[in-house]
Amino acid sequence: MPPRATVCPQKGSLSVVVDDRDVAACWDDNAEVWTRHVRAGYDTFRRFYNNPAFFEFVGKLSGQRVLDAGCGEGLNTRLFAQRGATVVGVDVSPNMIEAARAEETRRPLGIGYEVASMNDLSLFEDATFDTCLSTMALMDCADYPGAIREIHRVLRPGGLFAFNVCHPCFTYDILDWDYDHNGECLGVRLGAYFQEGAYEEQWWFSAAPEDEKADTEPFTVLYFHRTLAEFLNPLCETGFRLEAIAEPRPTDAACEKDPRLWKHQVVPQTLCVKGRKG
Template identity: 45%
Template sequence: MKQSMESLVSEHWDRNAEQWARDVRAGFDTYRDHFTLPAFLAILPDLTGLTVIDFGCGEGTNTRLLARQGALMTGIDLSERMLALATAQEEAQPLGITYRRTSFSHCPDIATGNFDAVISTMALMDGPDFAGAMREAHRILKPGGFLAFSILHPCFISAGLRWITNPSGETVGLGVAHYFRRESFVEEWKFGDNPDKANAEPFAVPRFPRTLSDILNAVSDAGFIIKKIDEPMPTEDACKHFPRFRRWRDLAAFLLIVRAEKPA
C-alpha cells in the first residue's frame, strides 16, 4: 500500500511540476516568501560547510537558497519532473547541489551517518509515511546532527477546515473538523497571487492527515531529542502587505516547525 501511495504522490507532483516551478519562481508563492520560509530559516544555525539533505526538495528553490548560504546540499524527491527542473537550474547556474530521485521515507541508497543536517520545508505532510521519514533522517545523520522541518499545522489544517464569518462578512474564527480522521485525500488549490489565476490549472496535492501526537511521537520514537517547537505567526509587516495573513496571526496557527537532534 505504501508504495502505491508514493506512486500517487509522484504522479501528482509530476503533473504539477511545470506550473509549480513557474509560479514559485515568479514570486506567486507569497506564503512561502513572506511567512513560512523566513520563519523556518530563523530556527536554523549557520549552515556554512555543513552537509545538508533536503527531504522533498521539489524544483529546488529552497535547496538553492541554502546552498547559497554555504551548505553542501543534496536534494531528494519522488517527482521525476520536479527533479528535472531542479537539475536544469543547477546545470545552468551550478551551486554544487546533488539531486537524487528517492523517497524520504525509504532511501537505502543514501549512506548511513553521512549528513550534518536533514531539513524539510513544507513537504513531509505530503508523504504517506512520516514515521519512516523520521527513521531515515535519524539513520543518515551523523551523531550530533540535527533535523529541522516545517509542515502545515496538524491541529488547524484539516479536511474540515472552514473560515467563520460574522453577519458583516468579517472573518472571526476558524472551524476545524475531522481532526482524528487519518484517511488521505487530494486537495486542489491555486496560488492566490498568480495574476492569471483564473486560467491556471489547480494543483492537485495528496494529503495525509496526522495528529500533533502522531508527528511528535514519530520524531521521538525515531531516536531524536526534540529541542524546539515553534508555531510562528506572520509578521506585522507581512500582514500589512498581505491582509489575508492576519487570519493566521489572530485566529489560528498555520505552521508547525520542529527542530530535533540525534544524540552524539
C-alpha cells in the same frame, strides 16, 4: 512494495488507497506549472511567512552538509546553499528533480539532486549528513514513520533535523473562518481532527494572475492528515531528542504584503519542529 496509507471518509478524501507512487504522479503532473509559478514569486505564503520563520527557526547552516528532503523544484534547496551549506536535494517526483537539475545547470551552486522517496534513502550511507531539512513536504509522505527512520539513519550522531508542515491542528478539514462585524478574524471552525488518512486538494497560488489561472489546471496535491501526536511521537521513538517547536505568526509587514496572512496571526498555518539525533 511502497508503504500504503489508509484513507479517511472526509470531504476531499480518496476512494482508493494511495502511496508514494501516487504522490510522485501528482507532483510530476504539477511540476511544469508549479515550477513556473514558484519562480515567478506567486508562492507568497512561502516568501513572506513560511520561509522567514523557518530560516530563523533553523539558524546557521554555513559549513553544514545538508539533506533537503522533499526538495521539489529546488527553490529552498538553493536558499540553503546560498547560506553556506553543501546541499543534496531529494524528491519523489522525477519531473521536479529534472526542473531542479536544470536550474542548477543554469546557475550552479554545487547542489546535487536525486530522485528518492523520503522513506527510502538507500542512496546514502549511514551518518552522511550534518543536518536534514524538510519544508512543507512531510505531510505529503505516505509513510511518515519510515521517513523519520531513514532521516535518522543518514544523519551523523548529534545531527539536526528540522521541518515544517501545515499545522495538523488548524489546517485540516476547515469548515469556516469566523470574523467579527469589523471583519477581524476570531478563529476557525474545524472538522474531524482524529480521522487520519489521505485526501486530495486542488488549488492555485492565490497571487497568480487570473490569466495564468485561466490557462492552467489547479494543482492536485495528495495530503496525509496526521494528528500532532502522530507527527511528534515517531521522532522520539526513533531516537531524536526534541529541541524546539514553533508555531509562527506572520509579521505585520508580511500581512501588509499579503492580507490573507492576517488570519494566521490568530491561528497558525504552520508547525516547525526541531530534533537532534542522539
